Amino acid sequence: MLTENRDMETMFIMPDGIRTNEEWIIWLLGKELPGKAGADMLVQRTHLSMEQVEEAVRNLERVRAVRAERQDGVLSRIFMLPGGKTALLELKDRLGR
Numbered sequence: 001m002l003t004e005n006r007d008m009e010t011m012f013i014m015p016d017g018i019r020t021n022e023e024w025i026i027w028l029l030g031k032e033l034p035g036k037a038g039a040d041m042l043v044q045r046t047h048l049s050m051e052q053v054e055e056a057v058r059n060l061e062r063v064r065a066v067r068a069e070r071q072d073g074v075l076s077r078i079f080m081l082p083g084g085k086t087a088l089l090e091l092k093d094r095l096g097r
Contacts, residue, residue: 014046015027015095016095017094017095018091018095020056021046021048021052021053021055021056022056022059022060022065023087023091024046024056025042025046025053025056025057025060025066025078026060026065026066026080026084026087026088026091027088027091028042028045028046029066029078029080029084029088030080030084030085030088031088032045033045035079035080036077036078036079036080037077037078038076038077038078039053039054039057039074039075039076039077039078042078050075053075054075057075057078060084063083063087064081064083065080065081065083065084065087066078066079066080066081066084067079067081
């Protein structure tokens with residue numbers, strides 16, 4: 001059980017070399033989640049506030065890296081688009097991974 005708790009804690013640490021919340025979301029969608037995630041999952045994984053996640057997602061939407069679904073104006077699901085996959089590849093290259 002202790003190992004599981006340690007694994008859960010490591011999800012909250014932004015990987016070295018990732019500089020912004022937007023990069024972190026792209027990283028999670030591309031490396032740890034199957035290209036889509038609920039907003040609550042991103043809040044849980046990052047420990048960012050919902051407002052910070054919403055702001056980062058809006059920024060990513062502007063550059064067509066993700067598509068977001070909203071229900072009654074509230075962010076619900078985020079999907080990686082081809083622009084996000086390109087951003088992930090560039091991020092991997094920069095990080096040497």
